[in-house]
Amino acid sequence: MPELPEVETTRRHLAPVVEGAVITAVEVRRDRMARRNERPGDLAERMMGRTVQDLGRRGKFLVAPLGGGMTWVSHLGMSGRLSLHAPGEPEIPHTNVVIRFRARPEVRFVDPRTFGFMAAFTDDELAAALRAVGPDALDDLPTAVTLQGALAGRSAPIKALLLDQRILAGLGNIYADEVLFRARIAPERPAGSLLRDEVRALRQAIPVVLRAGLRHGGTSLDDLAYLLPDGRAGDYLSRLSAYGREDEPCRRCGGIIERVVVRGRSSYWCRGCQS
DNA sequence: AACGATCCCTGTTGGC
DNA sequence: TGCCAACAGGGATCGT
Numbered sequence: 001m002p003e004l005p006e007v008e009t010t011r012r013h014l015a016p017v018v019e020g021a022v023i024t025a026v027e028v029r030r031d032r033m034a035r036r037n038e039r040p041g042d043l044a045e046r047m048m049g050r051t052v053q054d055l056g057r058r059g060k061f062l063v064a065p066l067g068g069g070m071t072w073v074s075h076l077g078m079s080g081r082l083s084l085h086a087p088g089e090p091e092i093p094h095t096n097v098v099i100r101f102r103a104r105p106e107v108r109f110v111d112p113r114t115f116g117f118m119a120a121f122t123d124d125e126l127a128a129a130l131r132a133v134g135p136d137a138l139d140d141l142p143t144a145v146t147l148q149g150a151l152a153g154r155s156a157p158i159k160a161l162l163l164d165q166r167i168l169a170g171l172g173n174i175y176a177d178e179v180l181f182r183a184r185i186a187p188e189r190p191a192g193s194l195l196r197d198e199v200r201a202l203r204q205a206i207p208v209v210l211r212a213g214l215r216h217g218g219t220s221l222d223d224l225a226y227l228l229p230d231g232r233a234g235d236y237l238s239r240l241s242a243y244g245r246e247d248e249p250c251r252r253c254g255g256i257i258e259r260v261v262v263r264g265r266s267s268y269w270c271r272g273c274q275s
Numbered sequence: 276a277a278c279g280a281t282c283c284c285t286g287t288t289g290g291c
Numbered sequence: 292t293g294c295c296a297a298c299a300g301g302g303a304t305c306g307t
Contacts, residue, residue, distance in 0.1 A: 001300065032284090060301080078300045079285080094285090113284045115301060132302090156278060165302080173300065263279070265300070281305080288298075 002076035004137055004170030005213030006234065007060050010082050015055040017084055017104055018064065023047050025100035033096045033111065036119035036129070046070055046120035047099070059133050059169025071126045077115025083108050137170035138210050144196070144203040151191040151199065158194060158202075159187035160263045170210070174243045177268050178209045181242040186274045187267040188260065212239065242268040
């Protein structure tokens with residue numbers, strides 16, 4: 001699934017091509033992908049002719065100012081991929097949006113499950129869209145004190161709050177499990193029950209896990225899920241300690257990794273070394 | 276306000 | 292072997 005490391009890998013791949021590029025065409029093949037704009041046609045209308053000033057990222061959102069108070073925003077959802085192609089190159093199925101530029105490769109948004117989206121937002125709309133997006137888990141990681149404040153008094157399981165993008169933006173189901181494993185905290189622990197040292201360990205684990213994912217080009221689960229923009233699979237999967245390892249031995253204590261459903265999401269953890 | 280459940284969507288998987 | 296229900300999940304939305 002595209003989480004922060006996968007989105008950042010995508011950003012780094014696209015940035016040199018799209019930055020400074022003039023948009024000459026926006027083709028929305030599947031209206032649902034443009035649902036965050038009022039009308040599907042708004043996306044093309046608002047992007048056409050503008051120049052991409054910069055390709056940034058906040059959490060799992062790609063954010064590209066286009067000048068003139070307009071910003072191009074992309075989210076990969078759970079099966080979205082952005083890739084670069086020469087115009088005319090054959091398209092693969094579920095190519096839902098294509099952005100063309102003057103004298104540059106085109107960007108294709110392939111997303112079978114359509115949980116992702118592309119939008120063109122005015123400044124006000126952008127502010128509204130990002131209101132529910134907290135500080136970036138890598139570039140703007142809150143201090144342990146700030147984090148503890150956000151968790152204080154909360155009865156929800158810590159896993160649920162790690163997935164809450166308002167508190168911290170960028171973690172998804174896989175990296176949240178990996179962070180909890182590294183910090184030795186059980187996913188179902190009530191967030192407010194974490195001791196100061198546990199919050200510190202949690203805070204410390206976040207960049208370690210995210211940077212490891214980034215180094216390996218992200219996590220590719222299968223053919224459907226995330227691939228690098230050049231089509232290769234990221235190899236972080238083989239290095240996961242918890243996620244997807246039900247009934248397999250814990251790499252740290254040799255115990256058995258268990259699966260539990262937290263807030264409707266699979267969570268993997270080791271009872272032997274996480275509490 | 277906080278929390279949990281439900282829904283969206285489709286390719287893959289597992290059970291019968 | 293073939294079919295179909297179940298499953299995967301980020302985020303919006305809704306009910307409690």
